Amino acid sequence: MTPADILDALRADGLVVELDGASIALDGPSNSIARWLPTLREHKVGVLAALAAESGPLAANPDAAEPGDQPDGANPMEADFDSLTTGSTSPADTRMARVINQLRGDPSLRYVIEAHDDVVLESVILSLEIRGKAACELRIPRSRYDAFALMELIEKHTMRETLQ
Numbered sequence: 001m002t003p004a005d006i007l008d009a010l011r012a013d014g015l016v017v018e019l020d021g022a023s024i025a026l027d028g029p030s031n032s033i034a035r036w037l038p039t040l041r042e043h044k045v046g047v048l049a050a051l052a053a054e055s056g057p058l059a060a061n062p063d064a065a066e067p068g069d070q071p072d073g074a075n076p077m078e079a080d081f082d083s084l085t086t087g088s089t090s091p092a093d094t095r096m097a098r099v100i101n102q103l104r105g106d107p108s109l110r111y112v113i114e115a116h117d118d119v120v121l122e123s124v125i126l127s128l129e130i131r132g133k134a135a136c137e138l139r140i141p142r143s144r145y146d147a148f149a150l151m152e153l154i155e156k157h158t159m160r161e162t163l164q
């Protein structure tokens with residue numbers, strides 16, 4: 001089953017499927033969501049890529065409401081990222097879940113970044129999420145990695161003025 005087939009089947013099953021940063025947002029009957037979670041866990045990367053391709057490069061709306069902006073503080077469109085990353089997951093999924101959950105857990109943070117220099121011998125892997133903008137992992141050659149320059153760059157481009 002291809003990621004596009006999975007999206008078609010989810011929608012045929014009455015679920016609304018959307019891209020929410022580095023997670024998959026689902027809305028629909030809870031029994032349908034529960035039935036599809038194992039498939040989403042197995043094909044998460046491909047489904048995320050398919051959703052991103054559907055959305056296109058101009059789909060990000062900087063004025064869109066954040067999940068906590070709803071009157072009751074709940075976001076009915078969001079399946080818990082933890083529920084999609086439990087079970088057998090890749091180390092990258094685990095790293096991304098950690099930074100995403102850190103950012104969600106502290107509304108005062110603009111971004112979360114973790115450096116992993118013990119994963120790949122010749123590279124440093126950075127897990128990064130910028131609130132409301134992006135989540136990614138960067139693989140930087142060890143010989144070119146400068147933590148201070150990176151932090152300066154992130155600070156410069158995540159100031160309140162640049163995020164709006």
